[in-house]
Amino acid sequence: MEKKLISIIGMPMDLGQGRRGVDMGPSAIRYAAAQDELIRLGHDVEDLGNLPVPSPESSIIENQNLKYLKEVAEACEQLAETVSQVVERGRFPLVFGGDHSIAIGTIAGVAKHYKNLGVIWYDAHGDLNTEETSPSGNIHGMSLAASLGVGHPSLVQCGGYAPKVRPENIVLIGTRELDPGEKELIRQLGIRVFTMHEIDRLGMARVMDEAIHIVSKDTDGVHLSLDLDGLDPKDCPGVGTPVxxxxxxxxxxxxxxxxxxxxxxxxxEFVEVNPILDQANQTAKVAVALMGSAFGKKIL
Structure with missing residues (x-):
């Protein structure tokens, strides 16, 4: 694998979901020696530290259907700008979360530099809810919808433009829990979803071959958004919404x-590591191990 210039960005966001502790995810991933692992693989790695995110205690929920909307939107704007600057420098943005609402900012910062961005959404959930369809009002379940241009303007217009991605350039992998509104949007937009049924039936190798074909067809960049709850809770217990x-x-x-x-x-981006719910930092260690494989580590 060609050596990459990687810039790590920590995003300690825990306003987009309902269980505390995911704001410590970036620190847990760093503690699991993410930077050392990437350097051992020969990559040039810098750590830009964490972006500031307000705490729930200093914020007020003004809309139960869009919890902490103002704070999430502002934090994602800052993340989008930081990610964009990394891309402008010719480096690979690698974001540590934090809950999955941060993808609104990450994708906004990346997509402005590509005419047609492909996205791999590795997650147990679709994150395709809106204010009208979300059962919880948690914005981490709306991030992919917002990136598609569906949802509240404060989220959809992150970075000053919309949409960031087209439905034909997205694949969901590992999906096994969808709300009714998400199912409807998937059908409406024709998004390709590889549920656990497809993985069980086809095998991961074929699923990935098909997924890569979809996200790389007529695209000029590909973003990986990996939620650790995509893995089974036996392997990743430290997540807020295990399935x-x-x-x-x-x-x-x-x-x-x-x-x-x-x-x-x-x-x-690697998101939803919650050390409060974890066992001996197991989930962060899995995140780092998967990072290693994604950046070229091989068994032999």
């Missing part, structure tokens, strides 16, 4: 290894 029956540790490594061989990634 049983997920992708295995080894299947996930295979997925990342196939991505590394394809050499199509231009940006990535």
């Amino acid at each position: 049983p029956g997920g992708i295995s540790y080894r299947e996930s490594h295979l997925a990342m290894e196939i991505l590394a061989e394809a050499n199509i990634l231009t940006s990535a």
